[in-house]
Structure formats: C-alpha cells, structure tokens
Amino acid sequence: xxxxxxxxxxxxxxxxSYCPGCTHGVAHRLIMECLEELGELDNTIxxxxxxxxxxxxxYMNIDMCESAHGRAPAVASGIRRVHPDKVxxxxxxxxxxxxxGVGEIIHAAHRGExxxxxxxxxxxxxxxxxxxxxxTLLGQRATTAINGRTKESNGSPLRMCELLATIDxxxxxxxxxxxxxxxxRKAKKAVMKAFEVQKNGLGFSFVEFLSSCPxxxxxxxxEAMEFIKEEMIPYYPLGNFRKPEEx
Amino acid sequence: MEKVLMKxxxxxxxxxxxxxxxxxxxxxxxxxxxxxxxxxxxxxKAGGSFIQAESELAAVNMAYxxxxxGGSVFISTSSPGxxxxxxxxxxxxxxxxxxxMLNVSRGGPGVGGIQPGQADYFxxxxxxxxxxxxxxxxxxxxxxxxxxxxxxxxxxxxxxxNPVMILxxxxxxxxxxxVSLPEAKRxxxxxxxxxxxxxxxxxxGPRSERNVIKSLRLQPDVLEAHIHRLFEKYDRMEKELxxxxxxxxxxxxxxxxxxxxxxxxxxxxxxxxxxxxxxxGMIRPVTxxxxxxxxxxxxxxxxxLVVSVELSMGQLLTDVKAxxxxxxPVGLINRxxxxxxxxxxxxxxxxxxxxxLD
Ligand SMILES: Cc1ncc(C[n+]2csc(CCOP(=O)(O)OP(=O)(O)O)c2C)c(N)n1
Numbered sequence: 046x047x048x049x050x051x052x053x054x055x056x057x058x059x060x061x062s063y064c065p066g067c068t069h070g071v072a073h074r075l076i077m078e079c080l081e082e083l084g085e086l087d088n089t090i091x092x093x094x095x096x097x098x099x100x101x102x103x104y105m106n107i108d109m110c111e112s113a114h115g116r117a118p119a120v121a122s123g124i125r126r127v128h129p130d131k132v133x134x135x136x137x138x139x140x141x142x143x144x145x146g147v148g149e150i151i152h153a154a155h156r157g158e159x160x161x162x163x164x165x166x167x168x169x170x171x172x173x174x175x176x177x178x179x180x181t182l183l184g185q186r187a188t189t190a191i192n193g194r195t196k197e198s199n200g201s202p203l204r205m206c207e208l209l210a211t212i213d214x215x216x217x218x219x220x221x222x223x224x225x226x227x228x229x230r231k232a233k234k235a236v237m238k239a240f241e242v243q244k245n246g247l248g249f250s251f252v253e254f255l256s257s258c259p260x261x262x263x264x265x266x267x268e269a270m271e272f273i274k275e276e277m278i279p280y281y282p283l284g285n286f287r288k289p290e291e292x
Numbered sequence: 293m294e295k296v297l298m299k300x301x302x303x304x305x306x307x308x309x310x311x312x313x314x315x316x317x318x319x320x321x322x323x324x325x326x327x328x329x330x331x332x333x334x335x336x337k338a339g340g341s342f343i344q345a346e347s348e349l350a351a352v353n354m355a356y357x358x359x360x361x362g363g364s365v366f367i368s369t370s371s372p373g374x375x376x377x378x379x380x381x382x383x384x385x386x387x388x389x390x391x392x393m394l395n396v397s398r399g400g401p402g403v404g405g406i407q408p409g410q411a412d413y414f415x416x417x418x419x420x421x422x423x424x425x426x427x428x429x430x431x432x433x434x435x436x437x438x439x440x441x442x443x444x445x446x447x448x449x450x451x452x453x454n455p456v457m458i459l460x461x462x463x464x465x466x467x468x469x470x471v472s473l474p475e476a477k478r479x480x481x482x483x484x485x486x487x488x489x490x491x492x493x494x495x496x497g498p499r500s501e502r503n504v505i506k507s508l509r510l511q512p513d514v515l516e517a518h519i520h521r522l523f524e525k526y527d528r529m530e531k532e533l534x535x536x537x538x539x540x541x542x543x544x545x546x547x548x549x550x551x552x553x554x555x556x557x558x559x560x561x562x563x564x565x566x567x568x569x570x571x572x573g574m575i576r577p578v579t580x581x582x583x584x585x586x587x588x589x590x591x592x593x594x595x596x597l598v599v600s601v602e603l604s605m606g607q608l609l610t611d612v613k614a615x616x617x618x619x620x621p622v623g624l625i626n627r628x629x630x631x632x633x634x635x636x637x638x639x640x641x642x643x644x645x646x647x648x649l650d
Contacts, residue, residue, distance in 0.1 A: 087496040090361065102504045108493040110360045110505035111387070113379050116353035119345070123357025123365075124493070126315055126341040128482070131495045149353070152346035 066266025115146020157214030407630025
C-alpha cells in the first residue's frame, strides 16, 4: 500500500503533556515538518522559554535549550553569533513574549537578528493557570480579571505583529491561526517562508499563531476553535504585515 | 616578557580576548565602560562577535545562549548590572553552562555611586540568584593579577562547566599599571567546539544523540539528585580552586584580612605599624568562594586581634568570624559608599582596637 502520510522525523514518538484541544502540538508539528522538508532538522538549534512549551524539547527532535521567562530572543541572539550557519528559532508564549520578554523581542528584531520567532498567542497564561496576558481580549475572563478584562484597568490587548512590523529589522511578520484545516495549511506556508527568510540572511522573521487554551478558557476544544474564529481573529487580523520583496 | 602601560579595564578586555573569548555581550555602566568599548572594535579583529545588549538581563541571557552553543564567552558589568544578571547566573549554574564574568564593582545599595566598593561580597559569594548553587569568585589585587585570572578563568569555567566570576573594583578598572600580556589563544573552530564540548547545542549533525540544555526538573527527587550532583562538583571546586596569600612575619599580634585593592592598602599599613613597633600580618583571600578557611588555622596564640578590612559594612567580616571561630577577638576596619581609607587611617584604627584589648 502506498503511504500517504507519516509523522515527521522532527517529532519524537512520545505523547505530549499538552491538554486536549491545545494547539501547541499542531504548531510543533508544522515547524518540524518545514525543517524536515528544508533538510535542516540536524542543522537547527532552538530555544524554548518558560511557559507550557518549555518542554518542547521533549517533543522536537533537534538540539535545544530552555531559557528563562521571556529571554529566548536574547539567548537565540547569542547562539546565532556562535553558529552563523545554523537555523535558529525561538518558540514563545504570549506571557513570555508580549509581557516579561517584550524588551528582548523588540531588540532582537531591532538588531535584525537572523533568527525566527514563533509566537503562540493563546490570549492567556497557560502554565500558571489562566491569569491575564497582555493579549487577553477585552471582556475575556482570567483568574486575575474574574469579571473580564477591562480597558480602564488593563488597557487594550497588545498586537505584537503590528508593533514589530514598525521595526526595520523585522523583515518577515505574519499572523496565522490554528483553528481550521485551511488556516493550518496557511500557517505552514508562513513557517516555511519565515525559515527561508532566515536562511537567506535577510533579517528577523516572526510568525504569530492564534492558538487555543481550552483548559484555561473554560471551553471545550471545539468551542475553543470557535473562540479563535469569532473573538480572536476579528481583533487580531490574519495576514502578512511585512515581507521581503522576493517573497 | 615586555611590559606595557595599560588602563585596567582595557587590560581586562584584552586578557579575555587572549584567553580565547570569542563572544562578549555588554551594556554600558561606569566604571567599566572601556570594556564594551574596547570589545566593540577589538573582538571582531580576533574573529569574535560583540553585541551591545539592550540590558544586563539580555546580556547575561545572550551569554547563556552563546555558551550553551559552545562559544567561549566573556561578560562584564558593575554592581547594579550584576544584580540584573542574577537570573542568568542561576540558570547557567543549573544547566552547567560555562561563562567568565567580571564585576568592576562600585558602591551601593541601589544605584549607589561610581566610586570603588566591596559591598557586592555577599552578592558574589552567597549567590544573589535563586536556588542552591555556587560560583567561584576570584579577587585580583592588581591589574596584572586580574589579567592572569581572566585569562585562566576560561579553562576553569570549561573544566567545571560553571560560570566563574572575577570581582574587581572601580579602582582597578580605572587606574593604569605596567603589565605583561599573555600569549593569545586562538578561538575554537566549529569542529573543535563539537569535539571539546560534546554537550553543546551545535545542531545535531552526525552526532547520534541530540543535545538538550535545561534546568527544569519538576519532580522533586530528580531535582534533588541533580543538585546533589552539582554539589559534588562544588566540593571539588572548594578543594581545587581555593587560593590565598599570607604576608608578614611569623607570630604577628594583629592579623589583617583583606582582598583586592584593599589588600594593597593594608600592605602599606603593615609598614606603618612596623615603624610604630607593632608586628602585623595579613591573609589575603584570592578566592572569595571558596573562602580560604584553612589559612586561619595558622593563627598562633601570639595573635591578639584579627581584623577584617573592607569597603563594606562587615560582609567579609562574617567569613572571617566563621574562620576564626571564636579563638581570637575579631574586629572591623571599614569604609563604604565609595570612600577608600588611607593606610594611615587603617593603622590608627588598628592601634586603637589593639589598645582597647589591654
Ligand atoms: C521570572 C519568572 N516569572 C514568572 C514565572 C511563572 N510562569 C511560568 S509560566 C508563566 C506563564 C507563561 O504563559 P505564556 O507565555 O502565555 O505561555 P503558555 O503557558 O500560555 O503556553 C509564568 C508567569 C517564571 N517561571 N519565571
């Protein structure tokens, strides 16, 4: 029989610790598939900072290190200087990247570091149990905003793609969503382009994934997909914000 | 070897390059600004790479990344910058990543001042970051000694896979002295990194196993076992790295304990005391951690007083008291906030303390 699908060698054959309906696993797989297709799996170094996905190295079959909360872009900058010929990426949550690590991400982009950042925007702090993130939507409940986020107390959610697209060094910036098969396919294309930008030495590349957190949103997995579609995408528009001419 | 006249900070930077440092990450802070400045133009000539980081927090994390990737890494800052770097230091100790770091210390707390201080003694020796860990701390008393320590620190860091700290002060950073520079080592190639640091994240390549550098251990028994393994290493460091020097005649009635530039002042104080008819000695810890407790075993019954001389409010004193262990009275002669005592002031205060014992 002809084999039509196989799990990428980039993913280790183990169960993940992620909750049912969480899209971390989908994002992991897309990234690893792209690296395999590019022939770069054994040539890649990645950084997983604090957050649910600090354990990404248990699943991604590549050389990796953990990093302190928010510092992955600085860590990746250091790695990149030692290995200019490797593919280097960070994989960060929204508390990690848009809150505690906002300085590191802006300056990695500002220096035009030739690394790629994958940004998992699930509008919540997952690992610590559902506190408000800078990306939590107005009205969305969190354990530190039990009646829902308000603009008066907490400001409006941060849009990281839009912010980074103002920085010259961030040459590829795209937002995708993981809520439907069609969007997952588009997401993979963005991942591929981000890596190609890096491999061509063009500058910093960034892909934001609108992702789910059924556990901390208090929604069933299928409701979580609805939430991405109905609530997140209208506030966080999908699409490309910046790309080099040839892309 | 030929001697050249060099400013401390530039000599420190050159020593790091000659010691094989390929990567430097830093943020401006007085009194060590000449180091990032020097690195920005000299490191690339040696084939290395320099980043002016957006903060010390970023700098230490860049250092962690570069060192985890197998690079030979040097970082420098001054006291408030070291406070920000604690996150990375704790992380590097846990994940066993070697980095050489230099604190050209100044007065605190808070932003404090920019004159020399030793009030980072606890921060350096007790570990300002979270968790159970140790960092070897070397305290140079001259620019030449700092050069030799920095040059040699890369091998120590690599041997133990642990950060190593050099604790200098603003006085050493800003003054000039004739020094001789050691021979320059070549930066490691990619192949050499893979061969000599088989644990480093270099991309899996033909290696049979991928490498993961981590500090997360959620199971308490696993974390405990990891910490015990780290402490077997720290035990070895305590035996193998401890260094001190002693000065003066046998059987002194007063023994000073001082490190870094203060030890140079005390050396002059000892001459003044000799002229005034007192027999003085000095123990100079060269490593602050491990602390040279053994040096104090030699204190004889002739000694009436041991005095910690320091630019802080009795930080070194705590280790001196622990080392003397109640056998002899222990005194303190100190200034702080960036004020440096003269050798005469130290002598006068020492005599006063001796007389108080009569
Ligand atoms: C310095 C520091 N502060 C806080 C924490 C606690 N902490 C662990 S994970 C986390 C939130 C991570 O949320 P996010 O980045 O959104 O990722 P997710 O878990 O949702 O995937 C926090 C605050 C920590 N480990 N370190």
